[in-house]
Amino acid sequence: MSIVAGIDIGGTNTVLGLVDREGAILAERSIDTTAYPDPESFAEAIAASLRALHEHLSAPPPIAGIGVGAPNGNYFSGTIEEAPNLRWKGVIPFADLLRDATGIDTVLTNDANAAAIGEMMFGAASHFRDFALVTLGTGLGSGFVAGGELLYGSTGFAGELGHVIVVEQGRRCGCGRRGCLETYVSAPGLLRTVAELLSEQGFGSSLSSIPLTSLTAADVADAAQQGDALARLAFERTGSLLGAALANTAALFSPEAFILFGGLARAGRLLFEPTQREMEARMLPILKGSVRLLRSALMDRNAAVLGAAALSWKSVERA
């Protein structure tokens, strides 16, 4: 048996796991991302945690490689670039730092790309060579796989489906532009749609009594399940926009499937039905019926750690 380390860097927590080739997480721990003043001390802390995790296994093999999923992670350079939700600014050569701290080969990519590789190795995409994983959380991330290979593009930043502009002069986006898909299709996007519907329809919905800053996507899903018409319509609009964007994306990539992951995907049929319906209605005739819409098979496991580990496995096996 051999093992790799998968590391998921989040704005708040960073999760480390030791993972075998079948995707079993043999050991796992979490550290506080915000506790380290500079990336060097953070890399040292990860190295120490990995050593501790490794020592607790009985008769462990050496760690063959490290994979990291990080916000704004660039696979080509191994850098984390201007990540808005991390305290370290600028371009951080994090794969190098971690390689220096551990003595172990380290590869890094962004979290959605790592999730796509994890889905291919351990999840719902094991039989696919052309698919996209779409993560619906605080933003909309995506990782595209074409011919079995992750698509990085010339800069390493390909696959930004969340930043395709879908509404002219639409909602303001954190990227500085307007109308990006993720301002509509993400957990905050759903809440902005609730606000839009409250403005259109008045305050008859049960959601109107909750401050928007306290409201969660799960609250909207609960209200919809209980028959709240506005909450249902919020999912309808969200799914319709996602379906339209997926149909356009299919015309470019002709994937076997889109796989949805993340908090919004937990809403199940509330989201999947309008998405599927609109995607198929708008599909280029020659592609009709060729693209499946699936739920991630890693939703209830530690998908981010598995994705980062899968990235490392790919690198180890290629070397």
Added chain:
Amino acid sequence: MSIVAGIDIGGTNTVLGLVDREGAILAERSIDTTAYPDPESFAEAIAASLRALHEHLSAPPPIAGIGVGAPNGNYFSGTIEEAPNLRWKGVIPFADLLRDATGIDTVLTNDANAAAIGEMMFGAASHFRDFALVTLGTGLGSGFVAGGELLYGSTGFAGELGHVIVVEQGRRCGCGRRGCLETYVSAPGLLRTVAELLSEQGFGSSLSSIPLTSLTAADVADAAQQGDALARLAFERTGSLLGAALANTAALFSPEAFILFGGLARAGRLLFEPTQREMEARMLPILKGSVRLLRSALMDRNAAVLGAAALSWKSVERA
């Protein structure tokens, strides 16, 4: 020296060329696509023409392979599928027919894909591993290259940029849907925009005295060069829509360049200026300045034959 055959099947004419590895066309001829009642007799006619071309070369090497660019050509299956501008309907196993008629290995793809491979082997994309070729003619075709490989998708029909829907409830498209990019950005799309502007602005333009069915994209370019405001605005709108679509496409693929080819691309700055301006204005900040807009280097050569030949060279060299 060795040679391959490049064959460009068009609705009216089919052009055959014998091409060396440097992209020199050593011999070329054209046959009438419409003269053959069935694809079998058409394949026999191509085989006979290739033999005749080959015999006229002095001391020729054998033909190492045949590449075919065809409307609705599918690389995976070697079939031509429901091509609207060919008389043979249904799914035609044309690579097989031509292999049988010639005894030579044959590969086939659609014309825009072939043009992208030609551009990579002989043209403006020789240093690129991530780019898209966009052909602007009677339609808008495109071929996407990612990591040095043409992107076919799971069906073989990836890269349909012309059928991304860019205007809700927009112009009717030949594909049966509405608002596809090619209904705006193509030679006929430009003329539809002229009609739209005539309806908006009245008939002050010099173009209003020409029947729309006689008008060509070159006429609109000539009028624009001579200062006709409506003709200029038609190119502005066309380029703006193209630039917006390219910025969205860049967020998915992060290419080094978009390379424009075909009749509309001959309009030069009239088209390139608004396209470049709008593309850059809408570019995702992390990609700003990373994507070039270029003119094909094969515009004044037989790009379709060279593309088909390049497809064959790729196949021959891989075998």
